[in-house]
Amino acid sequence: MAEEKKPLDWNTAEEKKLELRLGLPGEGEDWSPSPEKGKKFTPLEASLSLGHVSKVPRSNNFTASPATKREAFQQPKQLEFMQLQKAKEKACDGLLQNSSHASRIAATPVVGWPPIRSFRKNLAGAPQLSTESPNESSKAAKKPENERKSLFVKINMDGIPIGRKVDIKAYDSYDKLSLAVDELFQGLMAAQMDPLALGTPKISQEKQVITGLLDGTGEFTLAYEDNEGDRMLVGDVPWDMFVFTAKRLRVLKSSNLSTSSLGAVSRKRSNGS
Amino acid sequence: MIEAAEPENSREWSDPEVHEGRLGPIFEDFAFFFSRVLVLFCPQSAVDLRSFACEAGAAGNSCIKDLSLGCVLFVVPVLTKLEVESKVREKNFRCCGAMTYFPDEVVEHIFDFLSSHRDRNNVSTVCKAWYLVEQLSRLRVFVGNCYAVRPERVMARFPGMKCLTVKGKPHFADFNLVPHDWGGDALPWIETAARCCPGLEELRLKRMVVSDESLELLARAFPNFKSLVLISCEGFSTDGLAEIATHCRGLRELDLQENEVEDHGRQWLSCFPDSCTSLVSLNFACLKGEVNTSALERLVARCQNLRCLKLNRAISIESLIKILARAPNLVELGTGSFTADHRTEAYQNLLNAFYKCNSIRNLSGFWDAAPRYLQAIYSICSSLTVLNLSYAPAIQVNDLIKMIRHCFKLQKLWVLDSIGDKGLAAVACACKELQELRVFPSDVYGTGIAAVTEEGLVAISSGCPKLNSLLYFCHQMTNAALITVAKNCPHFTRFRLCILDPVKPDPISNEPLDEGFGAIVKSCKDLKRLSLSGLLTDKVFLYIGMYASRLEMLSIAFAGESDKGMVYVLNGCKNLKKLEIRDSPFGDAALLENVGKYETMRSLWMSSCDVTQGGCKALAAKMPRLNVEVINEREESDEMVENPSDMHRVEKMYVYRTLTGPRDDAPDFVWTF
Numbered sequence: 001m002a003e004e005k006k007p008l009d010w011n012t013a014e015e016k017k018l019e020l021r022l023g024l025p026g027e028g029e030d031w032s033p034s035p036e037k038g039k040k041f042t043p044l045e046a047s048l049s050l051g052h053v054s055k056v057p058r059s060n061n062f063t064a065s066p067a068t069k070r071e072a073f074q075q076p077k078q079l080e081f082m083q084l085q086k087a088k089e090k091a092c093d094g095l096l097q098n099s100s101h102a103s104r105i106a107a108t109p110v111v112g113w114p115p116i117r118s119f120r121k122n123l124a125g126a127p128q129l130s131t132e133s134p135n136e137s138s139k140a141a142k143k144p145e146n147e148r149k150s151l152f153v154k155i156n157m158d159g160i161p162i163g164r165k166v167d168i169k170a171y172d173s174y175d176k177l178s179l180a181v182d183e184l185f186q187g188l189m190a191a192q193m194d195p196l197a198l199g200t201p202k203i204s205q206e207k208q209v210i211t212g213l214l215d216g217t218g219e220f221t222l223a224y225e226d227n228e229g230d231r232m233l234v235g236d237v238p239w240d241m242f243v244f245t246a247k248r249l250r251v252l253k254s255s256n257l258s259t260s261s262l263g264a265v266s267r268k269r270s271n272g273s
Numbered sequence: 274m275i276e277a278a279e280p281e282n283s284r285e286w287s288d289p290e291v292h293e294g295r296l297g298p299i300f301e302d303f304a305f306f307f308s309r310v311l312v313l314f315c316p317q318s319a320v321d322l323r324s325f326a327c328e329a330g331a332a333g334n335s336c337i338k339d340l341s342l343g344c345v346l347f348v349v350p351v352l353t354k355l356e357v358e359s360k361v362r363e364k365n366f367r368c369c370g371a372m373t374y375f376p377d378e379v380v381e382h383i384f385d386f387l388s389s390h391r392d393r394n395n396v397s398t399v400c401k402a403w404y405l406v407e408q409l410s411r412l413r414v415f416v417g418n419c420y421a422v423r424p425e426r427v428m429a430r431f432p433g434m435k436c437l438t439v440k441g442k443p444h445f446a447d448f449n450l451v452p453h454d455w456g457g458d459a460l461p462w463i464e465t466a467a468r469c470c471p472g473l474e475e476l477r478l479k480r481m482v483v484s485d486e487s488l489e490l491l492a493r494a495f496p497n498f499k500s501l502v503l504i505s506c507e508g509f510s511t512d513g514l515a516e517i518a519t520h521c522r523g524l525r526e527l528d529l530q531e532n533e534v535e536d537h538g539r540q541w542l543s544c545f546p547d548s549c550t551s552l553v554s555l556n557f558a559c560l561k562g563e564v565n566t567s568a569l570e571r572l573v574a575r576c577q578n579l580r581c582l583k584l585n586r587a588i589s590i591e592s593l594i595k596i597l598a599r600a601p602n603l604v605e606l607g608t609g610s611f612t613a614d615h616r617t618e619a620y621q622n623l624l625n626a627f628y629k630c631n632s633i634r635n636l637s638g639f640w641d642a643a644p645r646y647l648q649a650i651y652s653i654c655s656s657l658t659v660l661n662l663s664y665a666p667a668i669q670v671n672d673l674i675k676m677i678r679h680c681f682k683l684q685k686l687w688v689l690d691s692i693g694d695k696g697l698a699a700v701a702c703a704c705k706e707l708q709e710l711r712v713f714p715s716d717v718y719g720t721g722i723a724a725v726t727e728e729g730l731v732a733i734s735s736g737c738p739k740l741n742s743l744l745y746f747c748h749q750m751t752n753a754a755l756i757t758v759a760k761n762c763p764h765f766t767r768f769r770l771c772i773l774d775p776v777k778p779d780p781i782s783n784e785p786l787d788e789g790f791g792a793i794v795k796s797c798k799d800l801k802r803l804s805l806s807g808l809l810t811d812k813v814f815l816y817i818g819m820y821a822s823r824l825e826m827l828s829i830a831f832a833g834e835s836d837k838g839m840v841y842v843l844n845g846c847k848n849l850k851k852l853e854i855r856d857s858p859f860g861d862a863a864l865l866e867n868v869g870k871y872e873t874m875r876s877l878w879m880s881s882c883d884v885t886q887g888g889c890k891a892l893a894a895k896m897p898r899l900n901v902e903v904i905n906e907r908e909e910s911d912e913m914v915e916n917p918s919d920m921h922r923v924e925k926m927y928v929y930r931t932l933t934g935p936r937d938d939a940p941d942f943v944w945t946f
Contacts, residue, residue, distance in 0.1 A: 119559075123689075
């Protein structure tokens with residue numbers, strides 16, 4: 001595999017043209033209230049961007065095309081976006097350390113990519129249905145399955161354009177998940193408020209603790225989308241069933257609950273599905 | 274110089290011996306021969322009949338060895354008369370002047386040998402007489418886009434329809450790019466068929482929304498209904514299946530492939546009455562819930578003609594053993610979970626059960642297969658032609674290799690990429706008859722450890738020269754590998770490569786993969802379907818436009834540099850039927866460059882490209898027989914949805930030819946311009 005080459009200089013026009021960045025979680029979804037509505041952040045532009053550090057091929061044979069079309073892809077707010085990305089990179093928990101990160105992040109964040117059916121995506125993670133008292137042989141069968149320990153699902157938060165991914169298999173209860181979500185977004189919320197002062201997750205006075213995610217008491221509430229596409233509040237079903245059926249998570253402003261989520265649920269029902 | 278027409282697909286030939294020789298065996302041969310000639314010539318729109326007759330005569334001479342002498346004597350005067358008549362124009366009545374010597378019954382009998390939809394469509398455009406004969410005798414109708422034509426029109430044209438196939442949502446719906454309520458409701462088709470074609474026997478639906486209400490209507494409205502095939506559909510539950518089981522007397526086939534089915538309980542299987550003995554094929558592998566296993570065992574026992582049975586994951590080995598004992602003549606089997614509930618002597622029983630099943634040729638399932646149980650099937654591996662292990666992440670590569678070594682007759686193999694390059698090398702050694710290979714990603718969110726690379730593919734290509742269909746998910750690919758594959762396997766009809774990192778170049782040369790894919794299209798002259806990935810410039814599209822003349826479906830993602838790319842394809846691929854593009858820099862100029870092309874295609878999908886609302890409007894204005902649909906999903910609180918300007922880029926656009934005008938069931942986020 002080729003080494004990932006970090007760009008030496010962000011300013012090269014050619015590199016900028018071919019640079020791929022993280023996009024807004026807007027492609028094909030109706031979850032994201034983009035804080036900046038308008039052409040500058042149309043999901044179209046955003047979804048072209050991937051979280052690459054660099055994918056610029058350096059070979060002589062590859063000539064950059066005339067700038068006309070590629071530049072159409074340029075984010076007008078390119079600089080700010082790069083800063084947000086840097087904030088994200090620093091807020092990540094050591095994800096950026098290995099060189100495989102870039103390829104991993106590239107492989108996962110885009111909607112509908114890789115092009116496989118949903119039921120194939122979580123094959124390794126889905127538990128057996130039938131057994132209640134597993135014996136040795138089925139345990140042996142389960143082992144290779146359980147060794148695939150991660151189940152990363154996307155998680156977005158109202159008001160924050162960049163989402164995260166969380167491994168829900170890493171927790172065994174709703175409380176632990178709630179704590180993890182809190183930690184995950186604190187750094188981003190802080191960075192969002194002050195994109196240039198990134199890097200230190202403990203910006204002491206500014207730190208907002210996200211509490212009350214599960215019981216509706218807090219400013220935010222945790223919800224998820226299940227395997228049937230319905231939006232649900234986290235906490236109703238047993239933890240194992242939640243892990244099996246949850247496809248993505250969302251941290252909603254509690255005040256938004258009545259309008260957005262339930263509206264969508266009742267829309268689905270009325271179509272008789 | 275005409276070569277004797279080779280069948281594109283062996284199933285398209287109707288065996289003439291199957292037909293009763295109403296007019297004697299000589300005529301049968303003639304009718305069969307003539308039908309082949311029609312296949313050769315009718316697709317060409319401007320054929321000089323004189324030359325047609327001469328060359329057909331030459332072809333007839335070269336076919337003599339297959340025909341009796343009497344047939345030749347019959348053919349030559351007919352063709353001479355054709356020569357005398359006149360040139361053929363598509364709608365010119367005189368073009369088939371000689372054919373008026375044949376009574377309709379004869380023409381119809383000739384058409385009986387044309388089983389492909391394309392051929393029948395083509396002959397129906399030759400002249401009015403043929404159109405009428407063809408429409409009244411057509412039994413199998415294929416509708417590639419449910420919104421291209423109204424059900425009433427279809428059934429008015431083909432009143433004798435016995436088998437209907439309808440497809441709904443665009444292909445990218447499989448990857449969640451099409452919103453949930455987009456459309457594709459099957460109910461109008463079923464309702465209309467219930468009114469107009471109550472003799473319907475088979476229904477095949479793909480990517481459609483099928484409600485329980487639709488299934489209930491289906492179950493009650495067609496007394497001769499025999500076969501229901503639902504592929505990638507949704508909207509129904511086990512209640513709908515219960516209706517089918519209860520009311521479809523004489524049901525032969527219930528085939529559910531990869532559908533989203535709501536589980537409302539296990540009793541649907543018990544709804545097959547005791548009098549039901551006609552089942553030949555039952556596939557419920559996609560159901561998530563449990564089924565009533567004793568009802569299943571009884572059903573299997575009384576359906577002595579059952580040849581295909583695909584169980585779902587909820588079925589354990591214990592149940593499987595009992596089922597196999599009652600159905601030793603199965604040809605296709607989906608094994609269920611392939612793991613045991615209790616500590617039993619399951620292994621020995623399983624071995625015995627499989628030992629008795631000599632007819633199994635097609636195996637799938639294995640969701641939770643434990644290695645020791647896998648050994649039980651070694652005895653049947655050597656007769657397998659189809660093996661699908663793509664639901665079985667639990668199978669380790671070494672067990673896989675041990676199994677594959679026995680499968681020397683295998684033609685179709687679906688696996689996960691955990692098989693690795695090493696496993697693929699084993700396949701290349703053992704499976705010399707392999708025609709189709711699909712390698713799916715096993716750990717999509719994982720660590721990016723390269724499971725299969727270009728090496729595995731190259732090994733397969735050199736070991737399996739009959740390979741013609743490929744779906745390959747991998748972490749990297751090189752131009753050199755693709756060039757080698759193209760050389761080794763010039764017979765590809767389907768080539769779908771998905772490099773998991775969407776814009777990855779050749780890791781060795783750091784170049785785009787233009788040359789590699791170029792080699793594929795240049796070498797594989799019969800290529801019908803192509804999916805691209807990796808870093809690609811406009812050049813690859815230049816190659817595709819130049820060489821891929823038989824290409825019918827092209828999938829593009831994150832590729833190209835400018836409008837030129839798309840234009841190369843639209844101007845070049847004359848047989849293109851479906852084009853789907855995402856995240857590529859093609860805009861209005863490309864969209865509007867060759868608008869007439871879209872009427873020769875079934876559909877065009879573009880998402881996250883550079884097409885603007887103005888461009889869509891312009892296309893719609895120029896081409897009134899296309900539906901230009903734009904999908905605009907927004908939060909309810911979004912003000913922009915009210916009046917986006919024409920400069921606004923569209924997220925998703927779906928364009929298709931249609932006879933019906935804008936559809937009346939479009940949800941509010943779908944705008945038809």
